[in-house]
Amino acid sequence: MRSDRTAVVIGASMGGLLAARALTDTHARVLVVDRDDLPVAAADRRGVPQGRQLHVLLARGRHALEELFPGLTQELADLTVPLVDLHGRVHWYNDGYLMAKRPSALIAAGMSRPLLEHAVRARVAALPGVEFATTTEALGLLTGPDRRQVTGVRLRHRDGTERAVAADLVVDACGRASRSPLWLEELGYPVPAEERVRVDVTYVTRVYQHEPHHLDGMLGLLTNAVPGNPRAGIVAVQQDGRIAVAFSGVLGEQPPTEDEEMLAFAQSLAAPQVAEIVKSAQPLTDAVSMRYPASVRRRYERLRRFPDGYLVVADALCSFNPIYGQGMTVAALEALLLRRLLATGAPDLSRRFFRGSARLIDGPWAIAVGTDLRFPGVDGPRSAKVRFVNAYVHRLHAAATADPALGAAFLRVLNLVDPPTALLRPGTVLRVLRGWRRGGQRARSAGRGRSGSASATA
Numbered sequence: 001m002r003s004d005r006t007a008v009v010i011g012a013s014m015g016g017l018l019a020a021r022a023l024t025d026t027h028a029r030v031l032v033v034d035r036d037d038l039p040v041a042a043a044d045r046r047g048v049p050q051g052r053q054l055h056v057l058l059a060r061g062r063h064a065l066e067e068l069f070p071g072l073t074q075e076l077a078d079l080t081v082p083l084v085d086l087h088g089r090v091h092w093y094n095d096g097y098l099m100a101k102r103p104s105a106l107i108a109a110g111m112s113r114p115l116l117e118h119a120v121r122a123r124v125a126a127l128p129g130v131e132f133a134t135t136t137e138a139l140g141l142l143t144g145p146d147r148r149q150v151t152g153v154r155l156r157h158r159d160g161t162e163r164a165v166a167a168d169l170v171v172d173a174c175g176r177a178s179r180s181p182l183w184l185e186e187l188g189y190p191v192p193a194e195e196r197v198r199v200d201v202t203y204v205t206r207v208y209q210h211e212p213h214h215l216d217g218m219l220g221l222l223t224n225a226v227p228g229n230p231r232a233g234i235v236a237v238q239q240d241g242r243i244a245v246a247f248s249g250v251l252g253e254q255p256p257t258e259d260e261e262m263l264a265f266a267q268s269l270a271a272p273q274v275a276e277i278v279k280s281a282q283p284l285t286d287a288v289s290m291r292y293p294a295s296v297r298r299r300y301e302r303l304r305r306f307p308d309g310y311l312v313v314a315d316a317l318c319s320f321n322p323i324y325g326q327g328m329t330v331a332a333l334e335a336l337l338l339r340r341l342l343a344t345g346a347p348d349l350s351r352r353f354f355r356g357s358a359r360l361i362d363g364p365w366a367i368a369v370g371t372d373l374r375f376p377g378v379d380g381p382r383s384a385k386v387r388f389v390n391a392y393v394h395r396l397h398a399a400a401t402a403d404p405a406l407g408a409a410f411l412r413v414l415n416l417v418d419p420p421t422a423l424l425r426p427g428t429v430l431r432v433l434r435g436w437r438r439g440g441q442r443a444r445s446a447g448r449g450r451s452g453s454a455s456a457t458a
């Protein structure tokens with residue numbers, strides 16, 4: 001299947017690396033370009049500032065990565081990355097309700113973002129025909145005289161030298177700051193409509209030395225933000241005996257970065273285990289803060305005109321509120337889609353890719369935006385369906401305190417294994433109604449659940 005074709009991928013973060021992997025099946029040469037000087041080891045870098053924040057790889061994402069790079073999970077485990085049963089070994093405090101645990105096949109890998117990127121980059125670099133152009137910025141697109149086909153890219157090295165590189169296919173994986181809309185406009189193409197949902201999230205991550213008694217011996221914890229208490233916490237055991245604690249605040253709520261305030265923030269969460277870590281564990285890093293203003297989805301699939309030989313992937317296509325941990329998983333699913341489309345050799349690659357990825361994005365986008373709309377401060381249409389689903393999922397969380405089958409159903413949807421509609425299967429609805437009456441009421445009278453209504457207090 002490999003031809004004499006050349007592809008250029010702009011951006012060597014997760015989206016670009018995964019697209020490059022897909023392209024190597026059909027392209028003899030794949031040049032991956034990045035502004036950064038890519039580190040030889042697993043290390044933070046400027047072009048991926050979010051790399052210093054806790055990243056969760058959803059179970060579906062781990063599967064997709066394994067499809068693209070067979071043996072990757074084991075390779076990570078050999079680097080001391082814990083493989084975590086997401087239902088059996090994680091405390092889930094959803095709306096204040098502690099989910100009943102049970103062993104599951106939903107397995108995540110606990111590692112820092114630079115380690116994952118490094119492992120994937122090493123795999124891609126070892127593929128035949130792959131080359132990296134580092135400290136090199138893409139300046140714009142090259143086209144034929146009629147501008148119907150992208151024929152390459154203009155690049156500028158950090159030393160100031162510019163060059164043109166010809167390519168049969170160019171892929172924009174530049175992240176949410178992608179300049180594709182601008183580049184397309186310059187070429188006389190329409191720009192994609194953009195959906196923007198302002199969430200104004202601030203993240204703070206700090207890494208500590210892990211001790212076996214942390215989290216009562218579990219390997220992760222999540223407690224979500226709810227209207228009335230816009231604070232959330234995620235804790236994950238990672239490689240090399242680390243434990244990462246991430247705080248987030250929505251709609252302007254800013255988690256602190258100083259010890260004492262961090263402890264107070266931890267104490268305000270529904271999960272008591274977080275404060276113990278912040279209070280007594282040995283910090284291995286400073287607390288690092290990052291703001292994320294809005295989820296952004298660019299509707300390339302709706303454009304009537306788009307040049308051949310060009311694609312936009314991953315965060316450049318859709319950037320999700322990071323609280324739901326979806327970005328890398330969706331990037332991996334897009335890479336699998338790209339690989340399938342290239343293998344068929346069908347014409348009209350961009351149209352097929354954008355339509356297929358829109359279908360991939362619909363589910364996670366509905367989860368992220370639908371859940372964010374619980375907060376009255378988030379702008380967007382609150383359809384009857386959105387309001388119903390949010391009220392229903394709140395009841396599901398209450399019932400899941402005593403019914404692990406409901407926790408399992410929820411986690412399969414959250415991990416993008418099942419579509420959101422799976423939560424509305426008749427058997428599940430019945431369990432929710434029964435459980436909400438029994439366990440949910442017990443939990444409410446014990447003062448645990450925080451409702452999704454604006455009147456709930458912290």
Ligand SMILES: Cc1cc2nc3c(=O)[nH]c(=O)nc-3n(C[C@H](O)[C@H](O)[C@H](O)COP(=O)(O)OP(=O)(O)OC[C@H]3O[C@@H](n4cnc5c(N)ncnc54)[C@H](O)[C@@H]3O)c2cc1C
Pocket residue numbers: 010011012013014015016033034035036046047048050053054055056057058136137138139173174175176203290292313314315316322323324325326327328329331
């Ligand atoms: C705070 C935060 C937490 C997150 N947590 C999670 C999580 O838990 N789980 C998850 O799955 N996802 C998470 N994400 C999202 C995840 O980081 C991204 O989805 C993932 O990195 C894929 O993004 P990308 O490769 O498209 O773009 P990016 O990661 O933004 O990378 C873009 C790359 O393009 C390069 N570049 C940009 N412009 C140019 C140019 N003109 N020329 C050359 N190179 C260029 C940059 O140097 C960079 O390497 C989080 C994001 C944030 C902000």
